[in-house]
Amino acid sequence: MSAYSEEKPSRRKAGSGRRSITVSMLGRLRWSVRGLLPVTSPVVMAQAFSYLFGIGATLALLTLLLPHDPDRFVPGIVGPAVLAYTVAAVMLIGFERIPIRVFYLLPALGAALITVVVYSGGADAAAAYAGYYFWAVLAAFFFLDFWRAVPTLLVCVIGYAAALVGQGDAADPALSWLMAAGTLTVAGVLISVLRQRSERLVALLGEAQSVAHIGTWEWHVSSDEVAWSRELYRIYGLKLGGPPASYGDLLSYVHPEDRDAVDRTLRRALVEHAPFDFEHRVVRPDGATRIVHGRGQVTTDDSGNPVRIFGTAQDVTDQRRAEEQFRELVESAPDAMVIVNEEGRIVLVNAQAERLFGYARQELLDREVEVLVPERFRASHPGHRGGYFLDSETRAMGAGLDLWGLKKDGTEFAVEISLSPLPTEQGILVSSAIRDITERKRADVLERSFVPERLAEIPGVRLAARFEPGGAGVEVGGDWYDVLELDDGSIGLAIGDVAGRGVPAAAVMAQLRNALRAYAVELHRPSAALARLNRLAWIHEDSVMATVIYLVFDPTSGRVRLANAGHLPPLQANPDGSTLYLDGGRSLPLGVQGITTYTDAEYELSPGSTLLLYTDGLIEKRRRPIDEGLARLAACVGDHGDLEELCDRLLAQLGPSGEDDVTLLTLSPIELVPEGLQLTMPAEPPTLAALRRTLRGWLRQCDASDEEGYDIVLACNEAAANAIEHAYGPGDGSVEVLATLSGRAVSVTVRDFGQWRKRRDDRGGRGLGLIDAVMDEVSVMTNPEDGTEVRMVRHLEGGRDGTG
Amino acid sequence: MGPVEELEFEPLGEAVLAHLKGEVDLANARSVRDRLLEAVPNTATGLVLDLTATHHLDSSGVRVLFELAERLENRRQKLEIVIPDEAPVKRVLLLTEIDRVVPLFGSVDALPHS
Numbered sequence: 001m002s003a004y005s006e007e008k009p010s011r012r013k014a015g016s017g018r019r020s021i022t023v024s025m026l027g028r029l030r031w032s033v034r035g036l037l038p039v040t041s042p043v044v045m046a047q048a049f050s051y052l053f054g055i056g057a058t059l060a061l062l063t064l065l066l067p068h069d070p071d072r073f074v075p076g077i078v079g080p081a082v083l084a085y086t087v088a089a090v091m092l093i094g095f096e097r098i099p100i101r102v103f104y105l106l107p108a109l110g111a112a113l114i115t116v117v118v119y120s121g122g123a124d125a126a127a128a129y130a131g132y133y134f135w136a137v138l139a140a141f142f143f144l145d146f147w148r149a150v151p152t153l154l155v156c157v158i159g160y161a162a163a164l165v166g167q168g169d170a171a172d173p174a175l176s177w178l179m180a181a182g183t184l185t186v187a188g189v190l191i192s193v194l195r196q197r198s199e200r201l202v203a204l205l206g207e208a209q210s211v212a213h214i215g216t217w218e219w220h221v222s223s224d225e226v227a228w229s230r231e232l233y234r235i236y237g238l239k240l241g242g243p244p245a246s247y248g249d250l251l252s253y254v255h256p257e258d259r260d261a262v263d264r265t266l267r268r269a270l271v272e273h274a275p276f277d278f279e280h281r282v283v284r285p286d287g288a289t290r291i292v293h294g295r296g297q298v299t300t301d302d303s304g305n306p307v308r309i310f311g312t313a314q315d316v317t318d319q320r321r322a323e324e325q326f327r328e329l330v331e332s333a334p335d336a337m338v339i340v341n342e343e344g345r346i347v348l349v350n351a352q353a354e355r356l357f358g359y360a361r362q363e364l365l366d367r368e369v370e371v372l373v374p375e376r377f378r379a380s381h382p383g384h385r386g387g388y389f390l391d392s393e394t395r396a397m398g399a400g401l402d403l404w405g406l407k408k409d410g411t412e413f414a415v416e417i418s419l420s421p422l423p424t425e426q427g428i429l430v431s432s433a434i435r436d437i438t439e440r441k442r443a444d445v446l447e448r449s450f451v452p453e454r455l456a457e458i459p460g461v462r463l464a465a466r467f468e469p470g471g472a473g474v475e476v477g478g479d480w481y482d483v484l485e486l487d488d489g490s491i492g493l494a495i496g497d498v499a500g501r502g503v504p505a506a507a508v509m510a511q512l513r514n515a516l517r518a519y520a521v522e523l524h525r526p527s528a529a530l531a532r533l534n535r536l537a538w539i540h541e542d543s544v545m546a547t548v549i550y551l552v553f554d555p556t557s558g559r560v561r562l563a564n565a566g567h568l569p570p571l572q573a574n575p576d577g578s579t580l581y582l583d584g585g586r587s588l589p590l591g592v593q594g595i596t597t598y599t600d601a602e603y604e605l606s607p608g609s610t611l612l613l614y615t616d617g618l619i620e621k622r623r624r625p626i627d628e629g630l631a632r633l634a635a636c637v638g639d640h641g642d643l644e645e646l647c648d649r650l651l652a653q654l655g656p657s658g659e660d661d662v663t664l665l666t667l668s669p670i671e672l673v674p675e676g677l678q679l680t681m682p683a684e685p686p687t688l689a690a691l692r693r694t695l696r697g698w699l700r701q702c703d704a705s706d707e708e709g710y711d712i713v714l715a716c717n718e719a720a721a722n723a724i725e726h727a728y729g730p731g732d733g734s735v736e737v738l739a740t741l742s743g744r745a746v747s748v749t750v751r752d753f754g755q756w757r758k759r760r761d762d763r764g765g766r767g768l769g770l771i772d773a774v775m776d777e778v779s780v781m782t783n784p785e786d787g788t789e790v791r792m793v794r795h796l797e798g799g800r801d802g803t804g
Numbered sequence: 805m806g807p808v809e810e811l812e813f814e815p816l817g818e819a820v821l822a823h824l825k826g827e828v829d830l831a832n833a834r835s836v837r838d839r840l841l842e843a844v845p846n847t848a849t850g851l852v853l854d855l856t857a858t859h860h861l862d863s864s865g866v867r868v869l870f871e872l873a874e875r876l877e878n879r880r881q882k883l884e885i886v887i888p889d890e891a892p893v894k895r896v897l898l899l900t901e902i903d904r905v906v907p908l909f910g911s912v913d914a915l916p917h918s
Contacts, residue, residue: 692829
């Protein structure tokens with residue numbers, strides 16, 4: 001108590017204690033009355049009582065119009081009627097405005113008045129008894145406390161007894177005393193019943209308050225007294241039943257920083273009489289801080305002056321702390337978070353969202369979320385939004401669609417959004433995690449551009465490849481592969497994996513791929529090309545780590561030469577179903593050492609065999625040893641006659657399991673038979689070089705001399721060039737070349753399926769002239785519908801069989 | 805992969821000597837022609853084109869040679885070709901009778917002004 005009073009220098013003097021007790025009694029009265037009657041407002045109830053009293057008194061007065069004994073009857077009626085009118089007036093004016101002492105005195109005054117009436121002979125014993133009885137009951141109502149009611153009851157009983165004596169009507173004094181005792185009993189029983197009832201209500205209310213952490217208070221403005229409920233004491237950390245406080249005291253418990261705001265709110269409420277709502281911190285005597293949410297309303301008298309304020313105070317500390325934690329959680333999320341309510345208004349955003357969209361927090365809060373959606377999607381967005389609230393589950397938004405966000409400065413950017421519902425007191429909120437995927441998209445485009453769009457048809461081999469980017473929501477990896485047609489008719493295959501992800505990895509990949517192309521032209525040994533590539537990786541400004549295999553396959557000899565910089569070994573599948581990992585030529589990955597020695601390993605690849613190059617996405621499964629993955633791949637190969645089918649099957653069985661890209665490149669030699677060579681190539685100038693190489697290789701197998709080979713290749717090139725130049729527009733159609741060896745005669749047919757356009761110059765003529773000059777027989781057949789066919793024959797000299 | 809060619813230039817007296825290595829066909833003939841023309845300034849007396857290391861030259865390439873000769877002549881410049889007898893494309897040059905328009909020499913040393 002002492003500490004308590006030290007904190008409250010403005011506390012009132014001890015004498016005011018009594019007044020506040022009466023105030024709390026009034027409060028209790030209100031509750032007890034409210035508990036008894038199904039009337040909600042005490043004001044309405046008081047009015048109802050006052051009218052009843054008024055009507056009753058008026059009816060009593062009206063009985064005077066009936067025949068009666070004026071001497072005895074008139075005062076007996078008029079006296080109680082005057083009292084009834086008084087009570088009615090009091091009730092109509094309102095309890096609050098009448099000093100509490102009046103209520104103490106009223107029953108006693110009433111009883112005294114009846115006594116006077118009785119002595120003046122104005123009432124008989126029965127009427128007096130009725131009057132006393134009424135006042136005794138009224139006293140019970142008011143005091144709810146037997147001892148408090150005793151003075152009034154004594155006045156009633158003694159007055160009644162005196163009236164009987166004064167009347168001299170003591171015919172049966174025993175009965176009279178019995179009736180007086182009965183009055184006391186009735187009053188006592190009534191008091192105890194009402195008390196119990198009211199105490200139960202108070203207890204129930206207290207319980208409800210403590211469960212809800214809601215305390216109540218009442219501020220009587222004129223007397224500046226504040227009455228607290230038990231729970232309020234608890235919330236404020238004060239000793240129960242401590243001294244009641246004034247308004248100033250109430251404020252003193254409020255956190256200093258919030259004091260002004262609370263004061264302003266309440267002062268405004270006193271002026272505006274509007275319900276109010278505020279939140280503030282409370283500093284408990286032990287120093288703990290609680291957060292309290294308050295609501296209240298003002299009661300005014302008839303002339304509109306505020307009489308009292310009734311308020312609730314709810315301890316929302318736990319709730320606010322949970323909210324604070326949630327806010328921190330949202331704030332610490334790696335993605336931009338925007339939380340929207342059912343009306344589509346933004347209720348919470350985090351700093352990442354501010355940065356991503358370029359708005360300040362305040363600019364977004366309470367605005368419609370459509371402000372973040374590009375204009376062209378705005379109309380349809382609320383519909384989708386509503387649909388989500390109807391069937392909300394955690395999922396990605398707009399599955400399979402490209403989503404766009406709109407920044408404050410009007411720029412759009414690609415986003416990925418995942419939605420999840422958040423059930424709260426305010427209904428369902430939807431939280432959306434928004435991720436800017438511009439870079440990923442760029443990297444994706446970049447990466448795709450570094451994987452051949454389609455594999456060229458390379459004579460002498462069949463090729464098939466697959467590139468499957470990793471799972472959704474993951475940035476691109478650094479897989480790449482390349483297929484090169486080399487000068488000497490051999491084929492270069494490269495496959496690699498750059499450590500890292502996103503645009504930087506894609507950029508490194510592009511550099512390595514292009515560099516390898518350049519080195520491959522110059523350097524015939526794969527180990528030499530990789531050594532150069534390693535130098536490039538080593539001096540690269542970003543620290544680059546990459547694995548790569550580069551191999552060169554010569555279709556004419558079937559020889560494979562490979563060097564391997566830390567990559568998984570290629571798998572060779574043979575026609576008989578056996579498999580073999582080509583694990584020779586292995587060295588460190590690129591970029592690990594400035595100078596690394598790479599070595600070449602050589603293998604034979606016969607027609608019908610297949611070579612598989614792949615990246616780790618196909619082999620590595622989380623928590624599984626690599627050896628197991630390699631064994632599984634070897635076991636899955638099976639029939640590899642059709643490379644496309646093989647690729648599809650391997651991807652289906654081993655393919656993308658998660659984050660990693662999966663890349664697969666397969667090559668299988670085609671038997672080059674001296675008896676025949678059939679090529680179908682796109683009608684595009686760059687394919688001429690490949691045609692010449694293939695034909696040269698075939699002619700070597702036919703034992704043509706260098707000069708003969710040169711002539712036949714030249715003629716064939718001219719015929720194909722004519723087809724490319726004259727038969728088609730750019731980029732469509734194909735040219736078919738069929739070469740056969742019959743005895744020592746090489747026949748070459750070059751066929752196209754287009755219509756030759758008008759010759760613009762003498763080129764065709766010169767080309768045909770060349771063909772005529774170097775070949776033994778030439779025929780050209782042009783069919784307007786089927787295209788043009790050039791048939792050429794050249795008889796080889798010498799040769800092993802000596803014929804021709 | 806298309807044809808691969810490589811061009812190297814060096815001054816030769818007041819003319820420009822160009823070594824053309826690799827292949828010339830429909831795919832790269834025009835670009836070879838343009839690069840050759842660019843390499844010859846107006847102040848040069850002409851272009852000496854060394855086809856010793858040219859592996860393949862088809863009718864598109866031959867057309868380029870004719871065009872080169874004509875363009876240079878318009879600029880009062882001379883085209884001369886160095887082609888040894890054993891060179892692969894000698895046969896095409898002879899078959900297309902380019903020697904009627906452009907003088908052929910067996911080596912750089914055989915050129916009159918070297």
